[in-house]
Structure formats: structure tokens, C-alpha cells
Amino acid sequence: MIERKLIMLPGPTNIPDRVLNSMIKPIISHRGPEFRKLYQEITENLKYLFQTQSDVFVLSTSGTGGIECAISNIVEPNDKVLVPVFGIFSERLKEKIRRRGGVPIELNLEWGTAPKASEIREILEKESDVKAIAMVYNETSTGVTVRELPKIGEIAKEKGILLIVDAISILGGDKLPVDEWNIDICIGGSQKCIACPPGLAVVSVSQKAWETIEKTKNKPMYFDLTRMREYAERKETPFTPALPIFYALNEALEIIKEEGLEKRFQRHKKCAEAFYAALEKLGLTAFPKDRTVRSNTVIAVNVPAGVDNAKVREIMREKYKVVIAGGIGELKPKIFRIGCMGIISQAEVLMTINALENALMDVGYNVNLGIGTATAREIFKS
Amino acid sequence: MIERKLIMLPGPTNIPDRVLNSMIKPIISHRGPEFRKLYQEITENLKYLFQTQSDVFVLSTSGTGGIECAISNIVEPNDKVLVPVFGIFSERLKEKIRRRGGVPIELNLEWGTAPKASEIREILEKESDVKAIAMVYNETSTGVTVRELPKIGEIAKEKGILLIVDAISILGGDKLPVDEWNIDICIGGSQKCIACPPGLAVVSVSQKAWETIEKTKNKPMYFDLTRMREYAERKETPFTPALPIFYALNEALEIIKEEGLEKRFQRHKKCAEAFYAALEKLGLTAFPKDRTVRSNTVIAVNVPAGVDNAKVREIMREKYKVVIAGGIGELKPKIFRIGCMGIISQAEVLMTINALENALMDVGYNVNLGIGTATAREIFKS
Numbered sequence: 001m002i003e004r005k006l007i008m009l010p011g012p013t014n015i016p017d018r019v020l021n022s023m024i025k026p027i028i029s030h031r032g033p034e035f036r037k038l039y040q041e042i043t044e045n046l047k048y049l050f051q052t053q054s055d056v057f058v059l060s061t062s063g064t065g066g067i068e069c070a071i072s073n074i075v076e077p078n079d080k081v082l083v084p085v086f087g088i089f090s091e092r093l094k095e096k097i098r099r100r101g102g103v104p105i106e107l108n109l110e111w112g113t114a115p116k117a118s119e120i121r122e123i124l125e126k127e128s129d130v131k132a133i134a135m136v137y138n139e140t141s142t143g144v145t146v147r148e149l150p151k152i153g154e155i156a157k158e159k160g161i162l163l164i165v166d167a168i169s170i171l172g173g174d175k176l177p178v179d180e181w182n183i184d185i186c187i188g189g190s191q192k193c194i195a196c197p198p199g200l201a202v203v204s205v206s207q208k209a210w211e212t213i214e215k216t217k218n219k220p221m222y223f224d225l226t227r228m229r230e231y232a233e234r235k236e237t238p239f240t241p242a243l244p245i246f247y248a249l250n251e252a253l254e255i256i257k258e259e260g261l262e263k264r265f266q267r268h269k270k271c272a273e274a275f276y277a278a279l280e281k282l283g284l285t286a287f288p289k290d291r292t293v294r295s296n297t298v299i300a301v302n303v304p305a306g307v308d309n310a311k312v313r314e315i316m317r318e319k320y321k322v323v324i325a326g327g328i329g330e331l332k333p334k335i336f337r338i339g340c341m342g343i344i345s346q347a348e349v350l351m352t353i354n355a356l357e358n359a360l361m362d363v364g365y366n367v368n369l370g371i372g373t374a375t376a377r378e379i380f381k382s
Numbered sequence: 383m384i385e386r387k388l389i390m391l392p393g394p395t396n397i398p399d400r401v402l403n404s405m406i407k408p409i410i411s412h413r414g415p416e417f418r419k420l421y422q423e424i425t426e427n428l429k430y431l432f433q434t435q436s437d438v439f440v441l442s443t444s445g446t447g448g449i450e451c452a453i454s455n456i457v458e459p460n461d462k463v464l465v466p467v468f469g470i471f472s473e474r475l476k477e478k479i480r481r482r483g484g485v486p487i488e489l490n491l492e493w494g495t496a497p498k499a500s501e502i503r504e505i506l507e508k509e510s511d512v513k514a515i516a517m518v519y520n521e522t523s524t525g526v527t528v529r530e531l532p533k534i535g536e537i538a539k540e541k542g543i544l545l546i547v548d549a550i551s552i553l554g555g556d557k558l559p560v561d562e563w564n565i566d567i568c569i570g571g572s573q574k575c576i577a578c579p580p581g582l583a584v585v586s587v588s589q590k591a592w593e594t595i596e597k598t599k600n601k602p603m604y605f606d607l608t609r610m611r612e613y614a615e616r617k618e619t620p621f622t623p624a625l626p627i628f629y630a631l632n633e634a635l636e637i638i639k640e641e642g643l644e645k646r647f648q649r650h651k652k653c654a655e656a657f658y659a660a661l662e663k664l665g666l667t668a669f670p671k672d673r674t675v676r677s678n679t680v681i682a683v684n685v686p687a688g689v690d691n692a693k694v695r696e697i698m699r700e701k702y703k704v705v706i707a708g709g710i711g712e713l714k715p716k717i718f719r720i721g722c723m724g725i726i727s728q729a730e731v732l733m734t735i736n737a738l739e740n741a742l743m744d745v746g747y748n749v750n751l752g753i754g755t756a757t758a759r760e761i762f763k764s
Contacts, residue, residue: 002416004408012409012625023626024402026386027394027579029705034384060444060581061604064621068604092603099600191622197409199442199581199624218481220602221474222443222450239446240573242581242624243394244405323411 005321008352010140010169010298010339012191012198015248019196022251023244030243036235038250043235045253049194049261050186050204051177057228058249059201060242063168063189066201068096069223070164070185071134073213077101079131082123084115084146087139088328093166097134105130111331112300114144114293117151124159131212132162132184138170141328143300143337144288145170153182162209168192171202172256173268173297173341184209190245193268193297195342196252199245205229265296271344272296274379278353278372282360287335299338300327304365309333312359319362320355346380387703390734392522392551392680392721394573394580397630401578404633405626412625418617420632425617427635431576431643432568432586433559439610440631441583442624445550445571448583450478451605452546452567453516455595459483461513464505466497466528469521470710475548479516487512493713494682496526496675499533506541513594514544514566520552523710525682525719526670527552535564544591550574553584554638555650555679555723566591572627575650575679577724578634581627647678653726654678656761660735660754664742669717681720682709686747691715694741701744702737728762 007014028034046056059066071093075081079102083094086109094104105127107115115135124130133156138145146152149165156163162184167176171186173193178186184206191198205213205225213225221227222239231238256264276286276294279301287300303309309326310333316322327335338352353372361367389396410416428438441448453475457463461484465476468491476486487509489497497517506512515538520527528534531547538545544566549558553568555575560568566588573580587595587607595607603609604621613620638646658668658676661683669682685691691708692715698704709717720734735754743749 002408002410005410007409007411009411011622012412015409020406023405026384027389027397028384028387029389029391029707030394030580031707032699032705060442060624061447062442062621062623065443065447065604068602072602096603099603101600189622197624197626198412198622199627218483220450220454220605221478221481222447223602239444240393240571240580241444242442242579242627244579244626244630245581245624248626317414323414325411325413 005317005323006348006351008322008324008338008348010325010337011189011341013195013339013341014343015195015197016255016343018255019248019251022247023197025247027243030241031236038246039235042246042250042253045250045257046202048257049172049253052179052204054179054207055205055229055232057203057205057225057232058241058246059203060199060239061201062198063187063201066187066189066203067093067166069201069203069225070187071096071100072219072223073216073225074132074162074164074185074209075100075102076216078103080105080127080129082107082120082127082130082133084109084135086113086115086142086144087111087136088141089139089166090136093134093136111142112144112288113290114146114148117148117155120152121155124155130161132164134164136166137176138167138295138297140169140298141331142287143295143298144293145174145295147292150181157182162212170297172264174265178204190249193341194249194252194256196248197245199242200249268296268340268344270379271349272299272340274349274376275299275338275340277379278376281375282357282367282372284336297339297341299340300335302335303333307360307365308363309336311363315359315362316355320358322352322355324352349376387699387705388730388733390704390706390720390730392707392719393571393723395577395721395723396725397577397579398637398725400637401630401633404629405579407629409625412623413618420628421617424628424632424635427632427639428584430639431554431635434561434586436561436589437587437611437614439585439587439607439614440628441585442581442621443583444580445569445583448569448571448585449475449548451585451607452569453478453482454601454605455598455607456514456544456546456567456591457482457484458598460485462487462509462511464489464502464512464515466491466517468495468497468524468526469493469518470523471521471548472518475516475518493524494526494670495672496528496530499530499537502534503537506537512543514546516546518548519558520549520677520679522551522680523713524669525677525680526675527556527677529674532563539564544594552679554646556647560586572631575723576631576634576638578630579627581624582631650678650722650726652762653731654681654722656731656758657681657720657722659761660758663757664739664749664754666718679721679723681722682717684717685715689742689747690745691718693745697741697744698737702740704734704737706734731758
């Protein structure tokens with residue numbers, strides 16, 4: 001028996017029963033009429049989510065598979081790709097470019113900060129023949145959002161280079177108008193702000209991207225976007241899709257459409273504000289020092305000196321039934337990461353803060369019990 | 383509303399409710415104790431299924447992703463790989479080797495036939511420096527099983543080269559003792575004879591394979607087996623797993639263990655015999671002429687002259703609620719393919735033959751109604 005807990009991870013996250021239950025719909029042929037109808041619905045819903053008129057695809061992989069797909073359709077040996085590195089996921093992006101034989105032009109930044117448009121422009125003025133910028137929009141490892149992404153998109157457009165954006169932990173939770181911001185390939189994951197189970201990556205591809213993709217040789221077959229486009233004409237996937245998660249994705253996207261993007265983004269923002277304010281009151285400062293780059297979907301905070309990160313999370317999980325994450329890599333013991341994603345509302349924020357206050361008290365940290373929830377409550381009043 | 387039909391495709395296939403319902407278990411952290419327990423159980427169950435002491439992995443991809451993984455962990459530019467080509471899926475295998483920069487040494491055979499050990503040996507005696515044999519064990523596109531696979535495994539062992547086997551449409555439905563047959567990398571799919579929903583590939587990796595994999599450069603990160611092995615030590619996957627399908631896979635593997643492999647293989651074999659006998663009686667001869675290579679899991683039969691393949695299948699699907707497949711590529715109008723997989727028993731065989739007889743009669747084909755089911759029935763009596 002697996003106990004249901006409040007999942008406040010930066011993905012996967014809590015799933016509405018409506019979405020969960022949609023997975024047990026009948027198995028159908030992925031070459032038959034029922035699947036084509038499902039495919040069509042998902043495509044239309046995804047275009048709404050990405051705010052795009054371009055092509056969209058669903059891959060039966062985790063989000064990382066979606067990034068792998070983007071990189072291997074664009075990068076050929078010796079291609080220069082500008083990649084700002086400011087956390088684990090941007091490091092992975094760099095590594096994927098390198099493994100594909102590309103040359104990552106790194107913009108190395110302090111973790112907890114975000115790249116600026118001016119820094120991108122500076123590099124592009126020094127480096128010639130840069131084929132693309134590959135960038136993480138929301139660094140899940142540090143809780144940082146690149147607020148200058150629209151400006152960076154303008155630079156990419158002006159210079160005629162491609163912009164690849166890893167939006168896995170933010171798509172559906174914060175502003176991301178793909179066409180307006182000149183994003184050529186944008187990648188999301190099913191299990192984050194979309195509030196669907198894990199198992200799928202979603203990808204948008206601009207006309208400008210296609211011009212490059214069509215010329216790229218030796219793409220791994222499983223990630224070949226031209227093959228996906230060919231099958232998309234008959235509303236099919238090239239390879240057997242992870243059908244139950246397709247059902248769930250469509251249901252989750254319907255819920256997003258019902259709520260409306262703007263309202264959904266505002267809800268995430270409000271909950272994030274409540275988290276930051278409450279956590280600060282408890283003495284847990286945000287990991288990103290610059291207030292303007294703090295993420296609305298991944299809340300990363302410093303663990304106070306003397307507090308055992310793993311112990312607090314274990315108590316939260318086992319005693320109070322709320323699951324949050326620690327850091328990754330070097331940050332593992334240093335920060336907590338809380339997912340502020342999907343179905344997030346005042347209720348989940350209060351439950352999480354309450355569980356955290358109690359767990360901190362259990363490990364002997366000096367907590368004025370209730371002060372965090374009271375602070376969060378104030379934010380929701382305003 | 384999607385209507386539940388009898389899914390007699392060569393994957394996906396009918397799923398027991400016990401497996402389907404397991405998908406709606408609570409979302410958990412893939413870095414937490416509940417997931418590690420699940421991972422451990424799946425690993426043990428997979429070793430039973432593959433009959434191996436070696437490492438096994440679950441990939442959040444379709445079966446094709448599993449093949450891509452095997453190829454990209456073994457093949458480096460200019461590596462020679464012997465690949466028998468006798469259907470669509472072996473052609474894809476060849477193409478994947480080529481895209482990875484490898485040199486496929488082709489053994490081109492008539493479709494509907496299977497490679498022989500003597501043919502493999504002959505090529506290996508002419509060609510030097512062959513790194514691996516990559517072979518489809520069960521050609522889903524032609525309904526052919528390579529019965530000489532154990533002999534080919536002996537040759538691979540003798541020559542010290544690797545044997546990669548695509549067993550997607552047969553693993554769990556027919557004999558496949560991976561260690562005994564000297565298979566170095568074996569790939570299966572969740573949605574075939576395992577009777578689990580689509581979305582996962584399963585892979586076994588021998589010690590001999592590891593020696594090569596460790597040296598292979600520039601594997602795509604998503605498919606990097608060394609990374610998977612590293613995470614496997616703590617019973618985790620490197621990237622977010624498609625959790626609901628992991629739940630389902632474990633449940634499906636439990637069912638396999640309860641039945642026992644030998645009994646399961648016999649059941650598939652008996653059902654296949656009934657299919658071939660009944661279909662022949664209806665004038666639908668097996669596509670593979672050689673009786674010994676006919677698959678027990680994918681039944682491919684020639685559509686009689688004058689019979690509209692798509693029409694018959696549409697009538698079967700819409701009027702009689704049984705879904706079977708046509709051919710792929712050039713064979714599309716020429717053959718029917720029936721999945722004889724997973725939960726298959728006398729009941730499903732009779733339902734399928736009965737639906738087919740009626741659909742054939744509907745399109746004006748001369749059927750002595752009941753003769754097919756009577757023939758199948760006789761087989762089950764013996």
C-alpha cells in the first residue's frame with residue numbers, strides 16, 4: 001500500500017483525480033480513429049498552452065528526452081551554441097550539446113542568478129557563427145527564472161539565430177508566449193505545472209527551426225522531428241505512444257483551458273509570494289538573492305545553519321505527509337526546494353508551511369509556531 | 383467516450399484490470415523510499431522474465447527508444463555491425479546503426495523468412511572486425527521468429543562479438559533465456575506480451591556488453607547506460623520515470639511470475655497453433671511459408687485476392703469490436719497481423735476468428751461460417 005501524500009516537489013506534483021482516472025480509459029490502436037481524435041485534441045490544447053501557431057509534438061520520454069530531441073535536431077558537429085550555465089539543468093544542456101559534437105559557448109554565472117540580455121548580446125558580438133542559444137528558462141536546481149527571456153528572444157531574432165528554451169519546470173505555471181517571445185524550440189514536461197503524471201515531454205517547433213532541422217543529419221531516429229512531422233499529418237506518432245499518459249495529458253490540458261492561462265499564472269504567482277514571505281519569516285531566505293529572478297514555480301530557500309535538511313524532509317514526509325525536495329549536487333544539504341505547481345492554491349501552501357514549521361520545531365529549530373502560516377494567510381488576503 | 387474493444391493488435395494489447403488500475407496509485411517522489419522499493423521489485427521481476435543474472439533497466443520510452451539506447455551505447459563511428467534485414471523493424475535497426483555513424487553489414491533476406499546461423503557464420507568468416515550482431519528476434523512486420531537465435535548466440539560467443547537482440551514483440555510470449563543464449567543486450571517493450579500499457583522499454587545488459595559500453599563516447603544523455611547503472615545503485619532512474627507505467631509494469635510482471643514462464647509460453651504457442659489452423663481453413667495462408675519460423679506472438683496471414691484488407695478490419699473493429707492490424711509499408715494491403723500476446727487464451731482466439739469470419743462474409747468472401755472457430759476449438763481440445 002502506498003500512502004497518498006501532499007506532493008510539493010518541483011515535479012512530479014499532485015494530480016487531480018479527473019486526470020489520474022483518465023489513464024484507465026480503454027487501450028486503443030495508435031493507428032486508429034480514436035487515437036487520431038485524441039492526437040488532434042492534444043495538439044490544439046498544446047498550441048493554446050504554448051501560445052503558438054507553430055507545430056507542437058508530444059514525446060514519450062521524460063522532459064530530458066525532450067531536450068535531447070531539441071539538441072539533436074539542431075546541433076551538428078562543430079556547431080557553436082551559446083549556453084548560459086547557472087544550475088544543474090543548464091549544465092546538462094551544455095553536456096548534451098557537447099555529446100552531440102557541438103561547441104558550447106558558455107556564459108558561466110553564479111548559481112542563484114539569471115543570465116541578462118546584455119550578457120548574451122556581448123557574447124554574440126564577440127563570437128561569430130553562433131547557430132543557436134540554448135537556455136533554461138526556469139532553473140529547477142536553483143529556483144531562478146530568466147525574466148529577460150523576451151529580450152533574449154529579440155536578440156535571437158535580430159541576429160537570425162535560433163532560440164531553444166528548456167521550460168520544463170515552468171510551462172503552464174508562468175508567462176511563456178512562445179511566438180511573441182521568438183522561441184524556436186520550447187520544451188515542457190507533463191509532470192510539472194501541467195499537473196499530469198510523468199512520462200511525456202511536449203515540444204513546440206517554429207518555421208525558422210524547421211529550416212535548420214531539415215538540414216540536420218544523423219538525428220537519432222527516436223528523436224527525429226521530421227519523422228514526427230510526417231506522422232503528425234495523419235495525426236499519429238512515429239512510435240507507439242505512452243497511451244495512458246496521453247489520455248492524462250489531454251485531460252490536464254482541458255483543465256488548463258477551463259481555468260485560462262492568465263488566471264493560472266496569477267494563481268502560481270500569488271502562491272509563490274505567500275511561500276517566499278512565510279519562509280522568510282521562518283528564517284529561510286530565498287536562494288536567489290535578486291528578488292526579480294525568483295521563480296513562481298520552484299521555491300528554493302536556504303536551510304538555516306544547524307538544521308539537518310534530510311531529517312526535516314523525512315519528518316515532513318513520514319509524520320506530516322508533505323513531500324518537499326532538497327537540493328541537487330553540491331546544493332543537496334544547503335537548500336529546500338518546494339514545487340509551486342499545477343493545482344497549487346492557498347490550501348497546499350498553508351499545509352506545506354504548517355508541516356515545515358512543525359518539522360523544524362521537531363529538530364529543535366526555534367520556531368514561533370503559526371507565524372509562517374499567518375504570514376502566508378496575509379498574502380492571500382491582499 | 384471511448385468504447386472498450388478486443389485489442390488483437392501486435393501491440394498494444396489487452397490489459398488486465400488489475401494492471402490498468404494499478405496506474406492510479408498515488409504519485410510519489412522518484413527520489414524517495416517508496417520508489418526505491420518499486421524499482422527493486424521491478425528489477426527482480428525483470429531478471430526472472432529475461433532469465434538473466436545481468437543488469438536490467440527500464441526506460442521511459444517506447445520499444446524503439448530501447449533499441450536506440452542499445453545501438454547508441456555500442457556503436458561508434460565506423461564500427462561494423464552485422465544486421466540481418468528481413469522486415470521493417472530490422473530495416474529500422476540498420477538505419478539506427480547508420481545514423482550513429484556505424485557501418486551496417488547487411489544480410490538481406492526475403493521477407494517472411496528468417497536468418498540462419500550458417501548465413502551469419504559465413505559473413506563473419508568473410509568480414510573482419512565486426513563489433514556486434516544486431517538482430518530482430520521476432521519480426522513484427524512479417525510474423526517471423528528467428529528460431530536459430532540460440533545457435534547465433536553461440537557463434538557470437540565463439541567469435542567474441544556482441545549480440546544485440548530486439549525482442550520487443552516476443553519477450554514474455556516465447557522462449558528467451560537471455561544468459562543461456564549468450565545475448566548481450568536484449569530489448570523488450572511493455573505493451574506486447576507483458577500485457578502492460580505502452581510507454582516503457584526494458585533492457586538487459588551483460589558483463590561483456592559493459593566492457594564495450596564503458597568505452598563508447600558521446601552517448602546521448604537520455605540513453606546513457608552507464609548513467610542508468612550509476613543511478614541503479616541507489617534504485618533510481620537518472621531522469622523522471624513514467625511512474626504510472628512503472629506501477630503497471632510491476633503488476634504485469636507479478637502476473638507473469640504467478641503464471642510461470644513455461645506455462646505462459648505454452649499458452650501463447652497453443653493459441654498461435656489454433657490461429658494458424660483456423661485461418662488456413664478460411665483460406666488465409668501464413669505469410670511466412672516456412673512453418674518452423676512462424677511466430678507464436680504475431681500471426682501474419684495473406685489476405686485472399688479480392689478481399690479489401692482495410693474494409694474487413696474496419697467492419698471487425700466497428701461492427702464486431704475486435705481490432706486487428708494490416709501490414710506495414712508495402713505489405714499494408716497484403717496481410718493481416720493478429721497479436722497473440724499477453725492475456726491471450728482460447729476465448730480471445732475464438733472471438734477473433736468469429737469476428738473475422740463474419741467480416742469476411744460481410745464483404746462477400748465465401749465463408750463456411752463456423753469452420754474457423756471449429757478448427758481452433760479442435761486445437762484446444764488436443
